[in-house]
Amino acid sequence: xxxxxxxxxxxxxxxxxxxxxxxxxxxxxxxxxxxxxxxxxxxxxxxxxxxxxxxxxxxxxxxxxxxxxxxxxxxxxxxxxxxxxxxxxxxxxxxxxxxxxxxxxxxxxxxxxxxxxxxxxxxxxxxxxxxxxxxxxxxxxxxxxxxxxxxxxxxxxxxxxxxxxxxxxxxxxxxxxxxxxxxxxxxxxxxxxxxxxxxxxxxxxxxxxxxxxxxxxxxxxxxxxxxxxxxxxxxxxxxxxxxxxxxxxxxxxxxxxxxxxxxxxxxxxxxxxxxxxxxxxxxxxxxxxxxxxxxxxxxxxxxxxxxxxxxxxxxxxxxxxxxxxxxxxxxxxxxxxxxxxxx
Numbered sequence: 093x094x095x096x097x098x099x100x101x102x103x104x105x106x107x108x109x110x111x112x113x114x115x116x117x118x119x120x121x122x123x124x125x126x127x128x129x130x131x132x133x134x135x136x137x138x139x140x141x142x143x144x145x146x147x148x149x150x151x152x153x154x155x156x157x158x159x160x161x162x163x164x165x166x167x168x169x170x171x172x173x174x175x176x177x178x179x180x181x182x183x184x185x186x187x188x189x190x191x192x193x194x195x196x197x198x199x200x201x202x203x204x205x206x207x208x209x210x211x212x213x214x215x216x217x218x219x220x221x222x223x224x225x226x227x228x229x230x231x232x233x234x235x236x237x238x239x240x241x242x243x244x245x246x247x248x249x250x251x252x253x254x255x256x257x258x259x260x261x262x263x264x265x266x267x268x269x270x271x272x273x274x275x276x277x278x279x280x281x282x283x284x285x286x287x288x289x290x291x292x293x294x295x296x297x298x299x300x301x302x303x304x305x306x307x308x309x310x311x312x313x314x315x316x317x318x319x320x321x322x323x324x325x326x327x328x329x330x331x332x333x334x335x336x337x338x339x340x341x342x343x344x345x346x347x348x349x350x351x352x353x354x355x356x357x358x359x360x361x362x363x364x365x366x367x368x369x370x371x372x373x374x375x376x377x378x379x380x381x382x383x384x385x386x387x388x389x390x391x392x393x394x395x396x397x398x399x400x401x402x403x404x405x406x407x408x409x410x411x412x413x414x415x416x417x418x419x420x421x422x423x424x425x426x427x428x429x430x431x432x433x434x435x
Contacts, residue, residue: 112429113422113425113426113428113429113432114156114158114161114426114429116422116425117161117165117422117423117425117426118156118157118161120165120418120419120422121161121164121165121168124164124167124168124178124181125157125160125161125164125181127178128160128164128178128181128182128185131178131179131182131233132151132182132185132186135182135186135229135232135233136148136151136229138225142214142218142222143222143225146193146210146213146214146218146219146222147189147222147225147226149207149210149213150189150192150193150204150210151185151189153204153207157185158286158318158426159184159185159188159285159286159289160181160182160184160185160289161181162286162289162290162311162314162423162426163177163180163181163184163289163290163292163293164177164178164181164293165419165422165423165426166289166290166293166294166307166310166419166423167293167296167297168419169411169414169417169419169420169423170293170294170297170299170303170414171297172293172296172297174296174297176237176238176239176242176296177237177292177293177296177297179233179234179236179237180233180234180237180242180246180292180293180296181289182230182233183229183230183231183233183234183237183246184230184246184285184288184289184292186226186227186229186230186233187226187227187230187246187249187250187253187285188285189223189226190223190224190226190227190230191223191253191257191285192204193210193211193219193220193222193223193226194219194220194223194257195257196209196210196211196219197211197216197219197220198257198261199340199344200344210222227250230246230250231243231247234246234247237292237296238296239292239295239296241295242292242295242296245288245291245292245295246288246292248284248288249284249285249287249288252280252284253280253281253284253285255280256277256278256279256280256281256282256284257281259276259277259280259281260277260281260346263277263346263347264344264345264346265345265370265371265372265373266347266371267347267355267363267366267367267370267371269347269352270352271349271352271353271356274347274348274349274352275316275349278315278316278319278320278323279312279315279316281319282315282316282318282319283311283312283313283314283315283316283319284312284315285315286311286312286314286315286318287308287309287311287312287315288308288311289311290307290308290310290311290314291304291307291308291311293307294306294307294308302413303413303414306410306411306413306414307410309406309407309410310407310410310411310423310427311407313403313404313406313407313410313427314403314404314407314426314427314430316400316403317400317401317403317404317407317427317430317431318400318430320349320396320397320399320400320403321396321397321400321430321431321433321434323341323348323349323350323396324349324350324393324396324397324400324434325433325434326338326339326340326341326342326348326350327339327341327342327350327351327383327384327387327393328384328393328434339380342369342375342379342380342383343375343380345370345371345373347370348396349392349395349396349399350387350392350393350395350396351366351370351383351387351392353387353390353392353395353396354366354383354386354387354389354390354392357390357392358386358390362386365379365382365386369383397431397434400430400431400434401431404427404428404430404431405427407427408424408427408428411423411424
């Protein structure tokens with residue numbers, strides 16, 4: 093099978109003429125990502141046929157593979173050509189895929205990467221158990237990388253992701269969720285893995301603590317920007333173009349930043365609407381369309397994207413700790429691309 097490194101074009105409104113930095117990074121990292129893909133395919137092997145079948149269904153569906161590419165790009169940026177970052181990149185992808193399988197069960201999502209969610213095809217139990225298998229494979233790869241510190245960083249990230257997901261689940265249908273709480277949730281459930289994906293390359297390359305911290309900052313700020321844009325896309329109508337179901341957050345009663353900002357600025361009548369559709373879960377035809385109008389009326393989408401842009405800027409600034417080279421430039425461009433998806 094040819095390399096899984098191919099990247100889908102993330103086409104969103106008015107962005108057809110923009111260069112896709114994720115694709116550019118994929119081309120630059122092509123050789124290393126082929127090796128990462130080979131590791132992924134090798135470690136998917138199991139005598140239990142359902143495991144590789146279900147896992148391949150999701151992994152081979154595409155996706156931009158941003159997280160493992162960050163690990164690979166960071167390693168190249170700092171001149172590390174060892175096998176360890178490649179094994180850690182594969183581990184990062186396994187962790188991410190496992191969380192997607194689990195999330196789709198929890199969220200009852202209908203679509204993932206443009207296809208029916210795996211739990212709809214094989215059932216919830218199979219999706220959860222295959223996710224567990226992928227977590228186990230990720231830890232095997234971490235051990236093989238030979239760094240206890242990297243193992244600690246990625247295992248901490250895995251537990252932080254779970255904490256973030258549980259915290260988000262607890263906040264479902266809570267119209268009182270503050271912006272601060274929301275940011276803590278996405279820092280845990282999304283940014284933690286981005287941060288670890290970048291940081292571990294500095295660890296296995298034995299770089300100074302300052303450079304390791306700069307990589308962690310880059311990944312965390314990029315992850316925050318990534319999630320903020322995803323949350324904005326759910327209310328912009330562009331999610332369907334990215335292989336996602338538009339309005340999933342609304343239907344699931346999640347208070348993301350666009351909704352939190354709209355609620356904070358709501359009139360008494362608008363507050364009653366949000367209480368009915370989010371807190372009570374009483375949604376009828378046309379409610380999502382009204383929700384979209386309200387988040388736009390209060391400039392909540394624009395504010396969310398602006399906040400994402402600020403985090404992307406901080407990600408770029410963190411890379412100033414490293415000498416200029418093509419890998420640093422690609423990672424800087426990736427930060428811009430994450431925000432460009434909103435246009």
